[in-house]
Amino acid sequence: MLESRFLARRVGALDTAARAVSPSSGVEVRALGPATRLSFRVRLGDAQPKLAGLDLAINRMVGTGERWCARLGPDEWLTGAPEADNELIQGEIEQALEGCFHSLVDVSHRDVGFEISGAAAAQALNAGCPLDLGDAAFPAGSAARTLLGKVEIVLLRPSDAPVYRVDCWRSFAAYVHGFLVEAADSTVAV
Amino acid sequence: MLLIDCPFCGKRPEVEFHCGGEAHIARPADPAQVDDAIWAEHLFVRKNPRGLHAERWRHLHGCGQWFNALRDTYTDRFVETYKAGEQPKHPLTETRA
Ligand SMILES: [Zn+2]
Numbered sequence: 001m002l003e004s005r006f007l008a009r010r011v012g013a014l015d016t017a018a019r020a021v022s023p024s025s026g027v028e029v030r031a032l033g034p035a036t037r038l039s040f041r042v043r044l045g046d047a048q049p050k051l052a053g054l055d056l057a058i059n060r061m062v063g064t065g066e067r068w069c070a071r072l073g074p075d076e077w078l079t080g081a082p083e084a085d086n087e088l089i090q091g092e093i094e095q096a097l098e099g100c101f102h103s104l105v106d107v108s109h110r111d112v113g114f115e116i117s118g119a120a121a122a123q124a125l126n127a128g129c130p131l132d133l134g135d136a137a138f139p140a141g142s143a144a145r146t147l148l149g150k151v152e153i154v155l156l157r158p159s160d161a162p163v164y165r166v167d168c169w170r171s172f173a174a175y176v177h178g179f180l181v182e183a184a185d186s187t188v189a190v
Numbered sequence: 191m192l193l194i195d196c197p198f199c200g201k202r203p204e205v206e207f208h209c210g211g212e213a214h215i216a217r218p219a220d221p222a223q224v225d226d227a228i229w230a231e232h233l234f235v236r237k238n239p240r241g242l243h244a245e246r247w248r249h250l251h252g253c254g255q256w257f258n259a260l261r262d263t264y265t266d267r268f269v270e271t272y273k274a275g276e277q278p279k280h281p282l283t284e285t286r287a
Pocket of ligand 1: 198200253
């Protein structure tokens with residue numbers, strides 16, 4: 001019989017929710033609070049609506065902190081803002097895209113955001129994210145929908161600093177948080 | 191890890207993608223006008239070559255777009271990827287014995 005109880009360190013199924021990352025890893029995982037998130041899709045064609053973020057290249061983002069906009073595909077954008085600005089931002093987008101066939105959906109409550117930071121943050125993310133997160137391949141201003149372990153996430157890198165934002169679907173949040181904490185804890189500071 | 195060159199995102203890891211079977215299969219314009227044999231052929235009969243194969247792929251956990259790819263079914267090497275609606279540059283004639 002495998003004497004696993006002597007080899008494995010057991011972590012309770014729900015422990016990660018309350019657990020903090022050990023400071024020696026140099027990585028911090030922080031759950032972000034409620035925020036506005038809007039998903040909009042528009043096929044630009046010849047139309048050139050004036051809206052911040054619309055002229056981004058695919059898989060690029062602008063903005064810092066709570067206000068950001070990322071282009072996730074040829075016809076798809078995701079934008080974030082403080083919770084209180086929901087109607088304001090929706091109004092801005094609607095106004096800019098007036099006359100263009102588009103969809104605009106409030107997905108604020110669909111997603112949960114995390115911030116993962118520290119010198120070894122990319123190393124911790126790579127425990128479950130298959131993207132090359134090196135500075136050359138994923139520089140400041142990069143954004144991508146990708147995977148973390150078994151779930152789909154949106155990964156943003158707003159600046160040169162090793163600070164990443166991970167957004168996942170609400171029902172996956174406990175899994176993603178546990179994954180990030182576990183990964184960060186297993187990371188050695190560089 | 192196998193990288194697939196999405197026509198929109200560039201080279202991305204294989205796990206983000208989903209294969210949608212053989213590409214360039216045209217649905218009969220008026221299904222009511224074809225007999226059962228032709229309709230069955232359209233639905234079920236595929237080339238399944240040993241060698242170059244045109245396939246539909248979707249960057250599911252990425253930009254979400256469908257595109258086409260030429261893949262060698264013997265080596266699993268992606269020869270070319272191109273947008274839906276386009277034709278491959280590479281001739282599709284190479285098959286292996
Ligand atoms: Zn893509």
